[in-house]
Amino acid sequence: MARPRSDDKRAAITSAAVRVIALQGLSAATATIAKQAGVSNGSLFTYFETKSDLINQLYMELKAEMATAALNDLPAEGGTREQMLHMWSNWLRWATACPEKRRALAHLDVSDEITPASRQAASQAMSGVARLLQRSREQGPMREAPLGLVVGLMTALADATVDFMIRDPANADQHSRATFDALWRMVG
Amino acid sequence: MARPRSDDKRAAITSAAVRVIALQGLSAATATIAKQAGVSNGSLFTYFETKSDLINQLYMELKAEMATAALNDLPAEGGTREQMLHMWSNWLRWATACPEKRRALAHLDVSDEITPASRQAASQAMSGVARLLQRSREQGPMREAPLGLVVGLMTALADATVDFMIRDPANADQHSRATFDALWRMVG
Amino acid sequence: MARPRSDDKRAAITSAAVRVIALQGLSAATATIAKQAGVSNGSLFTYFETKSDLINQLYMELKAEMATAALNDLPAEGGTREQMLHMWSNWLRWATACPEKRRALAHLDVSDEITPASRQAASQAMSGVARLLQRSREQGPMREAPLGLVVGLMTALADATVDFMIRDPANADQHSRATFDALWRMVG
Amino acid sequence: MARPRSDDKRAAITSAAVRVIALQGLSAATATIAKQAGVSNGSLFTYFETKSDLINQLYMELKAEMATAALNDLPAEGGTREQMLHMWSNWLRWATACPEKRRALAHLDVSDEITPASRQAASQAMSGVARLLQRSREQGPMREAPLGLVVGLMTALADATVDFMIRDPANADQHSRATFDALWRMVG
DNA sequence: GATGAATGAGTATTCATTCAT
DNA sequence: AATGAATGAATACTCATTCAT
Numbered sequence: 001m002a003r004p005r006s007d008d009k010r011a012a013i014t015s016a017a018v019r020v021i022a023l024q025g026l027s028a029a030t031a032t033i034a035k036q037a038g039v040s041n042g043s044l045f046t047y048f049e050t051k052s053d054l055i056n057q058l059y060m061e062l063k064a065e066m067a068t069a070a071l072n073d074l075p076a077e078g079g080t081r082e083q084m085l086h087m088w089s090n091w092l093r094w095a096t097a098c099p100e101k102r103r104a105l106a107h108l109d110v111s112d113e114i115t116p117a118s119r120q121a122a123s124q125a126m127s128g129v130a131r132l133l134q135r136s137r138e139q140g141p142m143r144e145a146p147l148g149l150v151v152g153l154m155t156a157l158a159d160a161t162v163d164f165m166i167r168d169p170a171n172a173d174q175h176s177r178a179t180f181d182a183l184w185r186m187v188g
Numbered sequence: 189m190a191r192p193r194s195d196d197k198r199a200a201i202t203s204a205a206v207r208v209i210a211l212q213g214l215s216a217a218t219a220t221i222a223k224q225a226g227v228s229n230g231s232l233f234t235y236f237e238t239k240s241d242l243i244n245q246l247y248m249e250l251k252a253e254m255a256t257a258a259l260n261d262l263p264a265e266g267g268t269r270e271q272m273l274h275m276w277s278n279w280l281r282w283a284t285a286c287p288e289k290r291r292a293l294a295h296l297d298v299s300d301e302i303t304p305a306s307r308q309a310a311s312q313a314m315s316g317v318a319r320l321l322q323r324s325r326e327q328g329p330m331r332e333a334p335l336g337l338v339v340g341l342m343t344a345l346a347d348a349t350v351d352f353m354i355r356d357p358a359n360a361d362q363h364s365r366a367t368f369d370a371l372w373r374m375v376g
Numbered sequence: 377m378a379r380p381r382s383d384d385k386r387a388a389i390t391s392a393a394v395r396v397i398a399l400q401g402l403s404a405a406t407a408t409i410a411k412q413a414g415v416s417n418g419s420l421f422t423y424f425e426t427k428s429d430l431i432n433q434l435y436m437e438l439k440a441e442m443a444t445a446a447l448n449d450l451p452a453e454g455g456t457r458e459q460m461l462h463m464w465s466n467w468l469r470w471a472t473a474c475p476e477k478r479r480a481l482a483h484l485d486v487s488d489e490i491t492p493a494s495r496q497a498a499s500q501a502m503s504g505v506a507r508l509l510q511r512s513r514e515q516g517p518m519r520e521a522p523l524g525l526v527v528g529l530m531t532a533l534a535d536a537t538v539d540f541m542i543r544d545p546a547n548a549d550q551h552s553r554a555t556f557d558a559l560w561r562m563v564g
Numbered sequence: 565m566a567r568p569r570s571d572d573k574r575a576a577i578t579s580a581a582v583r584v585i586a587l588q589g590l591s592a593a594t595a596t597i598a599k600q601a602g603v604s605n606g607s608l609f610t611y612f613e614t615k616s617d618l619i620n621q622l623y624m625e626l627k628a629e630m631a632t633a634a635l636n637d638l639p640a641e642g643g644t645r646e647q648m649l650h651m652w653s654n655w656l657r658w659a660t661a662c663p664e665k666r667r668a669l670a671h672l673d674v675s676d677e678i679t680p681a682s683r684q685a686a687s688q689a690m691s692g693v694a695r696l697l698q699r700s701r702e703q704g705p706m707r708e709a710p711l712g713l714v715v716g717l718m719t720a721l722a723d724a725t726v727d728f729m730i731r732d733p734a735n736a737d738q739h740s741r742a743t744f745d746a747l748w749r750m751v752g
Numbered sequence: 753g754a755t756g757a758a759t760g761a762g763t764a765t766t767c768a769t770t771c772a773t
Numbered sequence: 774a775a776t777g778a779a780t781g782a783a784t785a786c787t788c789a790t791t792c793a794t
Contacts, residue, residue: 002416002418002771002772002773002775002776002777002778003771003772003773003776003777003778003779004773004777004778005777005778006778009778009779024300025299025300027215027763029762029763029764030763030764030765031762031763031764039779039780040779040780040781041764041765041780041781042765042766042767042778042779042780042781042782043778043779043780045764045765045766046777046778046779050764050765051763051764051765106298107298110294110295110298111213112212112213141369141370141373142366142370145363145366146352146356146363148352149348149349149352149363149366149367152348152349152351152352153345153348153349153367153370155348156344156345156347156348157341157344157345159344160337160340160341160343160344161337161340161341163340164334164336164337164340168334175333175334175337178330178333178337179337179341181329182329182330182341182374182375183374185329185373185374186370186371186373186374187370194753217787217788217789218788218789218790219787219788219789227754227755228566228754228755228756229755229756229788229789229790230566230754230755230756230757230790230791230792231753231754231755231756233789233790233791234753234754238789238790239788239789239790381774382774401675401676403591405766405767405768406767406768406769407766407767407768415775415776416775416776416777417767417768417769417776417777418769418770418771418775418776418777418778419774419775419776419777421768421769421770422774422775426768426769427767427768427769482674483674486670486671486674487589488588488589517745517746517749518742518746521739521742522728522732522739524728525724525725525728525739525742525743528724528725528727528728529721529724529725529743529746531724532720532721532723532724533717533720533721535720536713536716536717536719536720537713537716537717539716540710540712540713540716544710551709551710551713554706554709554713555713555717557705558705558706558717558750558751559750561705561749561750562746562747562749562750563746566754566755566756566757566792566793566794567755567756567757567758567792567793567794568756568757568794569756569757570757573757573758593783593784593785594784594785594786595783595784595785603758603759604758604759604760605759605760605785605786606757606758606759606760606761606786606787606788607757607758607759609785609786609787610756610757610758614785614786615784615785615786
């Protein structure tokens with residue numbers, strides 16, 4: 001019967017948080033985020049109980065968005081390699097297209113504020129990607145390594161590649177492709 | 189402001205900083221670091237002009253120490269692959285043996301406080317490693333990619349592997365070796 | 377702002393306020409009181425214009441209730457001393473039977489938020505008690521002291537006695553009686 | 565070797581706290597107290613770890629000062645009654661002469677912030693007064709009541725009397741004397 | 753040079769009150 | 774009338790840095 005909580009406002013806050021955290025890191029003040037979102041500093045706390053809560057939710061949402069982007073429009077018919085290539089391109093394209101989200105995620109990923117539950121949720125969100133990687137390496141030289149290690153290596157390669165693509169955007173596609181080939185040599 | 193007297197005290201501060209930053213991240217208070225070092229909070233600022241200064245110097249020192257460790261006792265006679273393997277083992281062994289230094293470095297690496305000059309110096313310190321990688325990939329499939337990209341990929345792999353080795357120390361050597369083989373497939 | 381509809385709701389709020397203020401003091405949040413009352417935080421302000429208003433009304437109501445309890449069932453026939461004893465027992469019994477009301481009242485009594493008008497009303501509510509005391513001391517050693525002083529002393533004795541009765545409930549009646557005798561020696 | 569903590573500054577803070585708390589109650593901001601003391605808000609926290617700490621120390625100091633004032637210059641030769649009268653006069657004189665300390669103490673006394681340890685220390689400080697009261701009531705009608713109760717009653721009488729003396733300063737001495745006689749009738 | 757007290761700007765969070773629904 | 778989201782001022786406490794001793 002009262003004014004309902006607004007999804008728009010919540011989205012404005014998370015989106016502002018992405019921008020501010022990308023720029024200033026996690027030491028950004030909640031008041032700065034609220035102002036960026038066009039919301040009073042008090043309101044931020046009706047949508048997120050604590051700053052830590054905001055950070056964790058943001059982390060999970062960005063990870064989920066990244067995973068969803070990576071798996072978008074996978075060619076159902078194609079072989080594993082083709083699917084991997086598609087996923088890889090999706091992933092790196094998303095990351096280079098949303099540099100603020102990516103930078104925010106980089107800050108979030110190393111933060112001690114992220115709870116194990118949030119990490120768990122993020123890894124859950126990435127499970128589709130992990131399954132695809134699993135199929136890719138099934139016959140390959142890393143077939144006996146722990147899947148967690150292989151996922152970690154792939155993620156590391158993706159991050160490092162995106163760093164480079166952002167620094168040298170003119171040849172971004174070449175770098176993306178070169179690293180995919182390298183990845184495939186590693187696991188395929 | 190004048191040149192400080194005691195090298196011991198400076199070392200005590202950086203060493204304390206490693207421990208404290210590994211534990212608390214870069215938001216650790218300078219007073220906490222000073223106390224860990226057995227030094228007054230005021231004294232910290234006669235050895236480092238600002239907190240940012242301390243952070244940057246620590247970054248450069250840790251990177252240099254890591255690079256030195258990686259290049260230690262390279263087999264002068266051996267082939268490139270053998271040298272790479274030796275270097276890789278050195279690197280990962282150092283990182284797993286000094287988890288606090290590694291953890292501190294992880295925090296430092298992602299910080300906006302690190303100046304371009306410090307990054308430059310760090311990359312300078314890693315130039316020996318880079319040269320070895322350059323020789324390794326000279327005939328390989330990544331011979332045409334920018335060296336910076338290839339160095340970035342190798343570093344990313346090393347970091348991800350160390351993460352995994354620390355989580356699963358019983359099989360650390362296996363993981364180290366598996367990732368080296370993967371790296372060699374990528375570039376060799 | 378218009379006259380509110382439900383007396384029940386008003387009562388629920390004051391009763392919740394007693395409980396919460398007894399526990400947390402006057403710094404208790406209005407939202408906490410509203411929730412205890414099973415009412416929205418906004419609604420509290422249709423029954424009481426401000427927090428200060430709630431506090432003052434609560435003060436007057438509790439004082440009035442205490443006075444009413446004290447004068448309940450006075451023996452019309454008995455002498456002054458007998459009436460005083462009856463009143464004293466009523467008073468202390470009420471206070472020990474409603475520890476939350478008493479504790480809330482203690483917080484309210486000392487607050488700067490209570491207006492002179494509220495204090496005046498409270499003293500009005502106590503006038504029956506004051507009249508009885510007046511009769512009691514009419515021939516006694518304090519017959520010339522200002523009545524306000526004598527009332528203040530009696531109130532102070534009552535409060536202090538209740539404190540002790542609550543700490544040592546096994547002998548509550550003895551303490552009540554001992555203090556009454558002391559009071560009578562003072563004034564009777 | 566560094567600037568030592570200054571007793572003067574500590575005293576300035578407690579003294580400012582007395583004034584501000586007397587006026588605004590315990591909800592007074594630490595920044596207000598610091599400003600009154602002519603000290604930065606940060607400095608307050610080098611002398612008192614938390615606001616709660618300040619409050620507790622203030623409580624103990626004021627209680628001790630009050631007790632010391634009460635026992636000042638007791639006539640060693642005189643009888644118990646004479647000593648009691650002297651103590652009573654000291655006590656009420658101190659309280660009326662330092663109305664701010666008294667008012668602050670009133671706020672402190674009812675606060676939940678005061679720890680049991682602080683209450684214990686305060687009661688320790690009052691032990692001299694308690695012993696004198698003990699001698700006074702030894703042969704009197706309250707000889708069998710718990711001493712704690714009797715001390716509580718005396719304290720309550722003192723507080724109530726001071727209230728009245730402050731409201732009617734012209735006859736302060738008369739009130740003081742009238743209440744002493746009442747007290748002596750109660751216990752002597 | 754060494755110490756640690758002094759400073760005051762900065763931060764997350766709370767809360768009385770208002771107002772859209 | 775009832776609800777609960779919106780507001781923004783207020784608060785205890787922290788911390789990098791300076792400076793008196």
